Amino acid sequence: MAAFLRSWRRFYGENPLHLLSVLGCIALSGYVVSLVYTDPSAIWLAVWFLGAVIAHDLVLYPLYALADQPLTISRWARRRYGPERPPRVPAINHIRVPALGSAVLFLIYLPTITGRGEDALRFTSGLSTAGIWDHWLLITAILFLGSAVIYAVRLGVAARRTARDGADV
Missing domain, CATH: 1.20.5 (Single alpha-helices involved in coiled-coils or other helix-helix interfaces)
Incomplete structure (x- = not known):
């Protein structure tokens, strides 16, 4: 086997x-x-899906890979310091995750943020698009704040573990 x-x-x-x-x-x-x-709109669904795949693979992926370069370069630069550096907790995912969440929410709410989907939103939910931009900014701030709190807790745990391991030696 x-x-x-x-x-x-x-x-x-x-x-x-x-x-x-x-x-x-x-x-x-x-x-x-x-x-x-x-469904008669199945052809348009296939066209939309194919367009989304092409837009993601040829446009969006290179853009967010390029946007990720400063984070990976800074992480590489931090590894070059001596042993007296502070405890290592990578911050890269604490920036990537809220940025990705914010970008996905922006793409989802883009029609309502730009005001082009107001008729559809009013028809389906009875709400207007007023305040959607403010709500998206608030959600983005909460995502980054939550990530910063989690990063601070991880830094504290790593510092405590480093101090404890250093005291045992």
Whole structure:
């Protein structure tokens, strides 16, 4: 069995369960497409999905990979300091996660923020778009504040652990 798994990994590059899960995702996607196929707007759904994939892979991914470079460069620069540096708790994900959450919410609320979706919002919920921009800014501030609090707690725990380990030596 171990020899089979080694040869499988050499041939496929991953565990057989990976292939099984990918095939399951494809089957689930096929089922969803079969449900939507009878809808007359299914062609526009496919066009939208294809456009979203192209926009993400060719436009958005290079942009946020480029925006992530200062974070990774600063992390690389911090590793070059001597042993007297403060406890190491990487801050990179404490910046990435709220930024990603804020960006996703901005894309979701973009029609209402720009005022183009006011008719649809008023029809579906009875609300107006007044204050949507302020709410998005507030949610963004809360995401970054929560991430900063979690980072501060992690720094405190790391400093306490470093002090304790230094006292034991």
